[in-house]
Amino acid sequence: MRALVHVTLKKDVLDPQGKAIQKASASLGYDAVKSVRQGKIFEIELDAAERQEAEAQLGELCEKLLANPVIEDYTIVSLES
Amino acid sequence: MRALVHVTLKKDVLDPQGKAIQKASASLGYDAVKSVRQGKIFEIELDAAERQEAEAQLGELCEKLLANPVIEDYTIVSLES
Known part of the structure; x- marks a missing residue:
């Protein structure tokens, strides 16, 4: 079987990496990006x-x-077989 | 708008981190896990x-x-508004 699993920070946990990506987006001129949160994905x-x-x-x-x-x-x- | 973006290694690129997770799974007794590939997810x-x-x-x-x-x-x- 083939599974796809998402692992993300809980809503009330700060995400400094996401914040850094949002700031980097703004510095590249993408001011429209208001927030970014990063997580992990596993293909199993x-x-x-x-x-x-x-x-x-x-x-x-x-x-x-x-x-x-x-x-x-x-x-x-x-989850697919 | 709220977007969800997946970033994964191309199919023919080796994923040593995924391999390490597969080995760790086996050593925890989860022999059924045949392969793992890891990627990133961004909530924007x-x-x-x-x-x-x-x-x-x-x-x-x-x-x-x-x-x-x-x-x-x-x-x-x-991509949802």
């Missing part, structure tokens, strides 16, 4: 017979390895 | 009257700042 291929099993494994993997649950949210955006 | 708020104008600005921004077009692909995944 995994062997799983059932969708439910794959979702459970991906959830554990996000909690343990891909995201820091204290400051980040994760979403399994898509 | 921008002022634009028209959708077409926003898309053009985002395209330029990706080419100049957010992605390295030599090794990375970018996609405007969504």
